Amino acid sequence: MSKNSRISQKNGSRGTQGTGKYGPNSSDQHLICSKRLVRRMIQLAETKPHSLVLDIGAGTGAITMPLAQEGLRVLAIENDPAFAEKLRRKCGEADHIRIIENDVLKCTLPREPFVVVSNIPFSITTPILGKLMDQPAMPFQRAVLIVEYGAARRFTADPITNPRILGWRMWFDITFVQTVSSVHFSPPPRVNAAILLISRKSRPPVAIGEHRRFMGLALHALRSPYMPVREALSGIFTVPQITRLTRNLGIDRNEPICSLNETQWALTYDAMRHYVDPHRWPRVPKAGWTT
Numbered sequence: 208m209s210k211n212s213r214i215s216q217k218n219g220s221r222g223t224q225g226t227g228k229y230g231p232n233s234s235d236q237h238l239i240c241s242k243r244l245v246r247r248m249i250q251l252a253e254t255k256p257h258s259l260v261l262d263i264g265a266g267t268g269a270i271t272m273p274l275a276q277e278g279l280r281v282l283a284i285e286n287d288p289a290f291a292e293k294l295r296r297k298c299g300e301a302d303h304i305r306i307i308e309n310d311v312l313k314c315t316l317p318r319e320p321f322v323v324v325s326n327i328p329f330s331i332t333t334p335i336l337g338k339l340m341d342q343p344a345m346p347f348q349r350a351v352l353i354v355e356y357g358a359a360r361r362f363t364a365d366p367i368t369n370p371r372i373l374g375w376r377m378w379f380d381i382t383f384v385q386t387v388s389s390v391h392f393s394p395p396p397r398v399n400a401a402i403l404l405i406s407r408k409s410r411p412p413v414a415i416g417e418h419r420r421f422m423g424l425a426l427h428a429l430r431s432p433y434m435p436v437r438e439a440l441s442g443i444f445t446v447p448q449i450t451r452l453t454r455n456l457g458i459d460r461n462e463p464i465c466s467l468n469e470t471q472w473a474l475t476y477d478a479m480r481h482y483v484d485p486h487r488w489p490r491v492p493k494a495g496w497t498t
């Protein structure tokens with residue numbers, strides 16, 4: 208594995224197999240105990256031979272080991288010292304598995320294309336997804352993740368009311384694959400889980416180079432998601448421009464702004480770029496913004 212491929216919480220019941228109650232993740236250690244579930248996840252990842260695959264929150268290797276057996280290059284990230292040590296012992300000298308004992312949120316992601324197959328710690332689901340998708344220019348390609356059921360529903364729901372999720376869904380397809388019963392984990396979490404599939408859009412409706420400016424529009428327009436389109440866009444477009452735009456979008460000016468789908472957002476962004484004076488464009492958010 209190249210040097211460049213370095214990887215520069217609150218619910219569920221308490222786990223007891225890692226550092227346990229004195230460790231960093233005592234409520235986040237629900238280990239997979241179903242080989243069939245792991246096989247399904249690997250199948251959904253559609254990796255190519257020698258793909259670089261990240262296992263975020265690798266635990267004792269329920270996903271890492273089968274990934275390595277497929278001949279894939281695996282980067283296993285685990286911040287519990289006891290789990291990391293168990294994993295190191297299991298992996299032995301395997302040179303295509305690299306273990307990073309660190310907090311995933313402090314790691315630098317690889318600079319080469321990579322895939323993620325993980326049963327992630329539920330309590331940091333949003334920060335992990337943000338790390339993967341807030342900067343779509345990064346080489347992250349695809350993820351098969353076990354997340355909490357409610358989170359999987361939230362990230363795939365329509366209408367999209369949250370600008371950060373809109374930003375993710377403009378460049379990535381996010382799909383709810385299936386519910387996963389809590390009996391497939393040890394100890395079982397209090398809630399069911401789900402498989403979430405994320406894949407980079409091959410033809411995103413807005414170019415990657417426009418991402419920050421698009422986020423300016425999304426943050427401004429969705430500041431109050433159920434506001435009528437005519438009001439939400441009034442600081443940017445003139446009244447005649449809004450009339451023309453809503454006609455082109457095939458919607459009523461009084462519909463809530465959150466009712467726009469990804470294609471309609473792209474058309475709105477395009478109209479702003481072409482017909483609106485730049486001094487009326489919403490401010491571009493600073494690097495590191497989140498909502």
Ligand SMILES: C[S@@+](CC[C@H](N)C(=O)[O-])C[C@H]1O[C@@H](n2cnc3c(N)ncnc32)[C@H](O)[C@@H]1O
Pocket residue numbers: 216225232235236237238239263264265266267268269270284285286287290309310311312325326327328329331
């Ligand atoms: C749900 S368990 C999954 C373990 C293993 N992948 C499995 O499926 O059996 C989540 C794992 O993430 C680890 N973890 C929690 N917070 C973390 C963080 N900030 N950075 C890295 N690993 C973390 C926990 O120690 C735990 O091993």
